[in-house]
Amino acid sequence: MDAALATLDIRDAADAVEALRVANARHMPHAILGAGSKKRLGRHSPLQEQISTRALTGVTLYEPEELVLSARAGTALREIEELLDAHHQQLAFEPMDYAPLLGGAAQSATIGGVIAVNASGPRRIKAGAARDHLLGFHCVTGRGEMVKSGGRVMKNVTGYDLSKLVCGSYGTLALLTEVTLKVLPKAETEQTLLVLGLDETSCLAQLRRASGSPHEVSSFAMLPADASPLRLEANAALLRIEGPQISVATRCDALIAQLGDSGARFDTLPQAESAALWAAVRDAAPLAPLSGQVWRVSVAPTDGIKVVETLRRANAPILAHFYDWAGGLVWLCLESAEDAHAAAMRNAVDAHRGHATLIRASDDIRSRVDVFHPQPAPLAALAKRVKESFDPGHILERGRMREAF
């Protein structure tokens, strides 16, 4: 399908400099392609030439005792995770795999792509997002200049924290060539406590109670009965407890005691089932088989259900939904519509503070409807100036985030 597009494989940063200098001279916009697993994420733009990082691979530094790993941008996430796993370590932000939702080969993502979209999973609420684990990077800016920022140490305030800026910039600022990440030990074991049989509001209230407990729950999700990958008959609040075996068991008991007055039934999932369940939550698997449009909403934990209720009152045709991040992250699948129900969605979110992102819709709709949440004018103007500080010619990923750049 992309046969008509020129794709340039870069082998190193020098190639990227050359490619972007030429692109600037030709005023030719370029998309950045890793494995292509997130090609359908973001605004859809007219066909662009592509720069591919598939030849820019390899882990360049891994020191488990220093909790640090560097890899070239095109390195497969899977390869990194396998390497870490062999040392009982992990990327604690557990990057989401978009393949179940958007199609494409499962687990094919590159680390550059993960950082570019700030992909994070259920543990985000406790351990942070990708942006909290990016210690430093090398890149080539849209101007075609080789730039580095940050470092390889855990604590560093030398200069602006550009790591935060490139994380989640969808390649619109710079082409990442190498990233350095904080890695963390894997928990000895994990368990999931299922809180069953309550209505949606009560389930979410239990999540928030647990998040205010000292029992160090690492993930908090709520699956309505119809959205459950467990095929449960009832609504389920899910609490993930990780750590040494002895501690996991006692914390789980303590949580049951604390939440016992809710009238819920409790059940637990052992390690393997627990891990599989959270992978499904991470990848929004409950929505994957449905054919509608998918939105992802981030608001304060108490506001998630309010957004859903507002949408219901506006008669938005919700096919399925579920909550993560103690109720603050809402995944929704709505019946497909020409406007992707954008106005209803923005109104529902704007009644609070937060943002909604259109994750899955046709290319045509994603070229007409704002994918990312609109910003107030001064902020939008500032974002454009920041973009232009890296890429004045709007060469990189033109239109991927905003129509204006």
Next chain:
Amino acid sequence: MTLIMPAPEPEILARRDELIERLRAILPAQNLIIDETARRAYECDAFTMYRALPLVVALPETVAQVSAILALAAEMNVKVVPRGSGTSLSGGSMPLEDGILLGMSKFNRILEIDYENRCARVQPGVQNLAISRAVEGRGFYYAPDPSSQIACSIGGNVAENAGGVHCLKYGLTTNNILGLEVVLMGGEVIRLGGKHLDSEAYDLLGLMTGSEGLLGVVTEVTVRILQKPVMARCLLLGFPSVASGARFVGAVIARGIIPGGMEMMDKATIHAVERFQPCGYPLDAEAVVIVELDGTQAEVDYLVDLVEAIAREEGATTTKVSNSEVERLQFWAGRKNAFPAVSCIKPDYLCMDGTIPRARLPEVLAGMDEIAKREGLQVANVFHAGDGNLHPLILYDASIEGEMERAEKVGFDILRLCVAVGGVLTGEHGVGVEKRNLMGEMFNEMDLKQQLRVKCAFDSFNRLNPGKVFPTLHRCAEFGMMHVSGGKTPFPDLPRF
């Protein structure tokens, strides 16, 4: 004095009366400090080596006043230096003789505590510790705990991305804030984030954090609050060499344990501490490591045994485990007193703040000794061992001719050594004016240019806290980033320093 700040602009000095007149239209009289004696109180922050008398001190109380002051400054082309509690160790809020010092101390209210969403909205002048105090009744706290936490303000913490002893497990400021309200140099007010996680677009919240007051003035901060761990226990460990102490720290992490805190002190510090206020540190040890483990009782007891076993494997000569809260605090007392304690060796010290890959610690400590000896000075070391953040304290006596300059030279050489082994210039104190001229050790010209371009995107006339962080001043026009207003270019003769 080796520090050169941009020369005061005579045309601004000449317009001081006009500036004050117009500030009076924005602020009540008591919020404006004009008198020279009163302005003296603001001539430096906790980096006391260099001082400057601010043109005028403005103490706004409302966002509208901050906005009006910045708009006025932009219009009159006057520089602005924001200041929180003035505890910066790198001169981040050092005033300018031709600039307004914008003191945020009157923004001192906690606006909202939202226990359900685990966050609090506070004004930037609120002290770090005051947040924990306000929520501790319900068992919560705010995690980043810089040593200055009884005095430092949360706005300053955001500007410097402040850390503390619990960073490895609980993160820095940037990992613990959710939202900001910021006034830009033109007076525009923007909100970044809120009570939700992650940004709808560019993570300007992350960019603002640690930007040392160069990008905008923070007028509100939404911080995450965490439930306090059920309990904490400490181990006090003595090692026969720095190398074995460093190996122990690596071994703990390699076993998958991330302690709540892990601090190391060298022999010079141990002895200074014991002389200052004895707390049972072993005087025969070359290095003392304090490890704090927090969590549930069962987990902590399990980990304490594990860590103690690792310490023995690595040859610890002293292993003590706290069995009460009193004992735990006693173990910490020496560490907390380390800075005043070394002041008893020599009247002054310069506290450096490099971070290194932890495994390089033995050679870096040896190198630091060497560097200090060359200048006839002594270094005592306090080390956030878990995350590799070093605080060498270079001891000197400012009353001895030339000693301050030699201490400064030792500091710079130590930081160069940190960078040479793969580390960085500053882990948590910021670049400020102190380390500005060393930025070239870590970054090449292109790296720095990109950072300056980001600055231009926020402040195209370079009026907000200029002279900090970067070794040279530039016109944004040099980068094609100038937003020319009314055909004026603001810097006819720009100093390079």
